[in-house]
Amino acid sequence: MVTGWPTLWNTVDNVFLFIIAISLVLLLGITATMIYFVVRYSRKRNPHAENIEGNTMLEIVWTIIPTILVLAIFYAGWKGFLYMRTVPDDAMPVKVSARMWSWSFEYENGRKSGTLKVPAGRPVKLIITSEDVLHGLFIPAFRVKEDAVPGMETYLWFLPHEPGSYDLFCTEYCGVGHSAMITKVEVMPEKAFAAWYEVKQPQKRSEGTSKHAPTAQKEKNYGVGARLAQVKGCLLCHSLDGTAKVGPTFKGIAGRKTVVVTSGKDREIIVDEVYLVRSLLEPQADVVKGFPPIMPSQKGILSDAEIKTIIEYLKSLK
């Protein structure tokens, strides 16, 4: 048997059905009694009411029975919760970093991925944090969820058994890209996962590339910049093909004449490097007219080197 397999009362679905059963009995009982009384004691059938002020015995009974029921439900939920919070020793740890509006998963060997690839049959522990605002990691198929909180590590674990592809949502509202902050959990047969896991990732890491990259490397940096723009979520709001999305398009951005709103006043500027840096670090300082001032500051999220790389990349988008 696989480790971490839940017992009867540990599964969310069973506790859910247990509560639904109790609730249905109560709801039907209340509703049926209510309708019966309304019909049976209608003014036509029963012109004279009887004043009954109470019945201590009855009232004690309908206080105690619900008390027992809710305590039973509490216990069932607690049991399942204990199971959810006790990570099996052999669980595979994966670090999750959430940001507006993408997920990044990092494995023990340093391998990174935008989808969560896991082997079937082995418990997985996700260690979750956020780079900017609150997010929530939710995998409905495995009944797990935990918020991603900046400056803090939270965790959850689950046992993927059937190979397949499952949805992973963000459930803590995080701005304009919230409902697009979706990725997949790819549960792979063990061998396929091992093969993927062992493959060396392309050496080019975004961090620090441009430091050692004089002009000869520039061409390659465009590739790195493109990847950064994708990974850091820029492209969720800024298109590359000239269409306006949530923000203005990246196409032909460098040198473009544009009207920005600076503290309530319109002014015309030409987009240069200084402006681009300011837009990344203080996006609310000059907002392109016609767009909402909602871009989050990238201060502390992009390194200086990454900013340089991205700006080089933007300049290349003619």
Add this chain to the structure above:
Amino acid sequence: METNFYTYSGKHRGILAWILSTDHKRIGLLYLSSMFTFFLAGATLGILMRLELIAPGPTIMTAQTYNAVFTLHGVIMIFLFIIPGIPAALGNFMLPLQIGARDVAFPRLNLLSWWFFITGGLIALTSLFTGGGPPDTGWTFYVPYSIRTGTNVSLALFGVFLLGLSSTLTGLNFVTTIHRMRAPGMTWFRLPLFQWSLYATGWVQLLATPILGITLLLVIIERFFGVGFFDPAKGGDPLLFEHLFWIYSHPAVYIMILPAMGAVSEIIPAFARRTIFGYKAIAYSSLAIALVGYLVWGHHMFTSGMSDASRVVFSLLTFLVAIPSGVKVFNWVASLYRGSIQTDAPMLFTLGFIFLFSIGGLTGLINGALSVNIHIHGTHFIVAHFHYTMFGGTAFAFFAALHYWFPKMFGRMYREGLARVAWFIIFIGFNTLYFPMFVLGWQGMPRRYYDYLPQFQTGNIISTIGSWILVSGLLLMLFNLVRSISKGEKVGDNPWGATTLEWKTSSPPPHNNFAEIPTVTTGPYVFK
């Protein structure tokens, strides 16, 4: 003929006779009219959201607009409609009448509360059209997003701060009034149950709302001066905000539901022509709900990263608060036993309330169970649950109470047939709109989603159709009521044959409520 409070001529004329009046009845109607104006705005936003969600992908608005729309829908419905709702509108009108007083304890403070309310409401709405555009944080204003977004959050927060101040002062006023202004002979256990609920609510308003006010001010300070209370990038703690926010906002749901339960406890005896079953149990359960309701806020944070031990404690307390609510439901149903029941519109809305609130409460048990909560937290299941309690619960009771006290407030009656038809449409529309959300949530559709995956479409289509049915019912109901203010048939002082003190004076009541302050010798629901 004796003058009523409409024809009474005070210091001011015209509109000033209303907006400067310290008469609790006029202030109650000021709240009622401003609140329903806000309600219509909130409902319009709601129907636009549902229209957007009829199909995946962009339908009628952009993601940014959608986020602003659900934020405003929440802010308006919660802070401008359902929290002031029953207490500020009907409570203001009925509280002194039901205890045999001439006004509340602090009439000027009462007027000031309304001014804070209307100013706060207008400021919140101004944030739509000024600064960086409408707020897009959700009504919960979670940090660090609310600190970083460039939209007009600070102004909206300030508006809500004023609304909180208004609510606190109303609570103070009501608690004092019930303590000090009861008619001779009106002992605590002769108070109508609506008064017990207003009393419990008043304490919650008084003790919980200031925490919200301070928290919102901290966010404003952090936005303007960069002081790191909540943003971890500045050394703050986002969980601290969640705690402070819910320390108010969970008790706030009891501010919303308790007066609704009180109103229902008035209507049932009046329409069953018999005394309420278990008066003391209902009165004490109001206090129990108010008390335990303070200590359950953490169930909004079961997936927040809060410690596991606190999650368990909050789950246990959450289950305890379910017990007094259940007791109330049993008492209401038992109060129908051997009654002589007439199913007029107020009673129909009340029966609808019991059914829908039961669903809301029972699905609350599902939310309260820790392991199950993890799955449904932050999904449409929660959206369905709180609409069943807040709309199916509070708003249904509000509509019931509005029909019940309508002849008292205006001296005229609405059209009964039309009211029943409206009730039926609202009931059907409500369930069509919100029930599919339980299913969607269990299937895993997160809330506050502008766009969704194709597997969620069926439920969303049904829900959107429900929104059209619901809104037509609401419009029909409001049309019937508004029309009847001037055109309704005149009725006597006590058309329902109810027993509480407000029915002992004329309809509409005179400026001073009672020609002579009545002396109370029996409990509130003694039918001959």
